[in-house]
Amino acid sequence: MDQRAKAKRFLELHTSGRLLVLPNAWDAGSARIFEHAGFQALGTTSAGVALSLGYPDGERVSRAEMLEVARRIASAVALPVTADLEAGYGAAVSDAVETARGAISAGAVGMNFEDSTSDDRLVDVAAQVERIRAIKKLAEAEKIAFVLNARTDVFLLAIDEPESRFDEAVRRANAYRQAGADCLFVPGVTDAETIGRLVRAITGPLNVLAGRDTPRIAELERLGVARVSVGSGPMRATLALTQRIAQELRERGTYAGFTENTPPLRDFNRLFDR
């Protein structure tokens, strides 16, 4: 499948009636592991990419670096790959368009686009709508079904009072949908009741983020969620394992953390052969 066919297929996965489970890769190796596990598509995780490059999250990695990792990941697998591109790397409409153009050129079939800035404030709805429209216009000109996953951080950043968040998230999501977003991403919501209400109130496919307190996959599907992703969770789990391995090596002088339940190099060489 070429990139345009993959994009079309990826868009269809949002409206199939089945929940799209999207693991998030931070490098080509994790992408290949997820592909071999049988998923239908992959996302990248900007926080995971930042951590693997040794930086904190939050646009500390440049647009060019983030797109370069997206390109590596998209090149390493046959699956559709959507790129997490934070708030688009710049406040101007032209920045958002430049970022989307880079994503398409990197082989991605969609992108995540946040409505918060790196200092944890929400972007004005009208400004975000304008940027979404511009990205969709670019995709139209490029004749690609580039899946724009518009994220609102109302819950994630705990904006204003708890009782006002639901309405504000729905207002934003529906404005983004109206502007052309293909999927609406509302991270930071874990209770089944609120997730169900979001599914009913938002006028397009809903993406939620899986974490410790999130209902399991089958329950999310029952609630009508269209897409679930895992963000930086798996990448952070590998960092935590690396911490435990380091601690064992330093304190006990033993190797269990990297020898038990760890296949030999030849197994991964075989798995990654291409």
Add this chain to the structure above:
Amino acid sequence: MDQRAKAKRFLELHTSGRLLVLPNAWDAGSARIFEHAGFQALGTTSAGVALSLGYPDGERVSRAEMLEVARRIASAVALPVTADLEAGYGAAVSDAVETARGAISAGAVGMNFEDSTSDDRLVDVAAQVERIRAIKKLAEAEKIAFVLNARTDVFLLAIDEPESRFDEAVRRANAYRQAGADCLFVPGVTDAETIGRLVRAITGPLNVLAGRDTPRIAELERLGVARVSVGSGPMRATLALTQRIAQELRERGTYAGFTENTPPLRDFNRLFDR
């Protein structure tokens, strides 16, 4: 400390009488985790770097890509970093020198240099000696105590009959030492008795690779080993964890693999802030 001071310090760590425990990073994130754990120096792992880039091991990653990752890792930490540069990316003496020059320019304070080719044959001793001499000559010209860790793969590749391997490994290691190598790396040996005999027969500091059957750190130190590294072990452990996370997500639709024992993003953001 600047690069030359780090190189001097790194060389001293090989002759301090204490065992140098060297974890191997595959990206800047793992390097930062190892640095925070309190190690005195870091190596890279060429196999780990290859896997994280989605390739099998064995010079499938180009010299330029491998050096770029080494540069990222060396830039991400304050510790001395030595680069695993396989067989030097090319058979000519000039290839080995070009690779060493790239390593110094990437900020590394040393390199691993193997005597086997990607089709698992040993390089002629005389040819390897010539390359080692040329790398040391470059380091001298650059006025840096560039720590050349010359690896012989006699045991790793199970060359010829078991009873001839010890003598062949010692012959090679001592020829490399004579040519200027600062440390001699003999992976593939795990029994304490053979390790002790290698320490006594090799005329320079000995590096062994830690794996499942390797004596623990304290025992290696007692045997007189100068340096122990972990190769791609920790990186493969993170790939195996990613496989388990993927399988749990696909088969059970739950998230324990990336939520239990996994610190939140803000903890890693704080750890990686610079």
